[in-house]
Amino acid sequence: MTDTSETQPADRAAHTTQRSPLRRLMRYIPLIAPVLLWVVPCWVLLHTGQHWPLPVALGGTALFALGLVGMPIAMTRGHGRRQEDRAAIVGDTLLGASWVLFTWSVLLGLLLRLALTAAGVGEGQDRARIVTWVVLGVTAVLLAWGYAEARRVPRVRRLDVELPRLGAGLDGTRVALITDTHYGPLDRARWSAKVCETVNTLDADLVCHTGDIADGTAERRRAQAAPLATVRASRAKVYVTGNHEYYSEAQGWVDLMDELGWEPLRNRHLLLERGGDTLVVAGVDDVTAEPSGLAGHRAHLAGALDGADPELPVLLLAHQPKFIDRAAADGIDLQLSGHTHGGQIWPFHYLVRIDQPALAGLSRHGTRTLLYTSRGTGFWGPPFRVFAPSEITLLVLRSPGRLPSP
Structure with missing residues (x-):
């Protein structure tokens, strides 16, 4: 020895x-x-x-x-x-x-x-x-x-995503994704309302917000976030924390989103059932949650999936794309993330890629896991987007063999 x-x-x-x-x-x-x-x-x-x-x-x-x-x-x-x-x-x-x-x-x-x-x-x-x-x-x-x-209301980006384990009853499930709204010093209450109106035109079964709601506390940015209460989904509206929540009293944002009718998925899941088939919709706190020192906050994938049937397909909400390593190791089917802003102002794109495994769009990781990284709905800090347009995303989930013809 x-x-x-x-x-x-x-x-x-x-x-x-x-x-x-x-x-x-x-x-x-x-x-x-x-x-x-x-x-x-x-x-x-x-x-x-x-x-x-x-x-x-x-x-x-x-x-x-x-x-x-x-x-x-x-x-x-x-x-x-x-x-x-x-x-x-x-x-x-x-x-x-x-x-x-x-x-x-x-x-x-x-x-x-x-x-x-x-x-x-x-x-x-x-x-x-x-x-x-x-x-x-x-x-x-x-x-x-x-x-x-x-400053514009983002264009809608529509994408069909095939999940091999998705049952036929769930084929065509519509998932709307917004993220990184970053309500902040510039008052964007009217912009927020228009974003929510656009989301409501998508007839989504599930609406997701993957964090970084704002820069500032929930009390301070409440007026800009208030229109989120008007968002409609036929099944559920779900939310996970981003790193910026942990700069601004994250628990206050969790409580406010709950008050506005969104279900915070803090290391837990819910089941979306349709046509006799079931999809696990899980969420984890941001990876910065535990280092923030806020009691009870951490990214815990095992906790998020606790009690879920391992044979069911899983849609995971995680703010940062870098969480995909853990998701792929656990066989997650699809992870939805934001955080990167698509680089926001070129050529910052290349610096983002040093820290994150994906900049924007759909990518495959491991044998089964897909990652969709949104370029974000709002902007952080500098009020500019150069060669990195914002987006509201509509993902239509497809079971095997159900992708529409080109």
């Missing part, structure tokens, strides 16, 4: 040493990111050969400096202890605008310089100013379009 009393602590120490540089770097990201977001565009647009008149160069640089200082202050006042909605709106808007400007200053600035060089436009003020004006123009268009996309 090998004595591991010395090797295990050594391994842990080595692992800690390996992780510590990354952890130290992560600590500085809140300081580094704002500097990059504002300094890089300032340099590209104002100081790389343009030779603007001195008042223009100084005024433009002052605006970037104001953004660099003002954005962190506004976000701290808006999302910190003060919870000032106006400050949050300013900070979030500056964050989204700086991200888009940074992205296109780097990408488009580089591509334009290469294209202009290939076209025979050499180094000089003309080339530099062309880059500046094109980058500013593209950024303005993307921000205007992204704002309109974020």
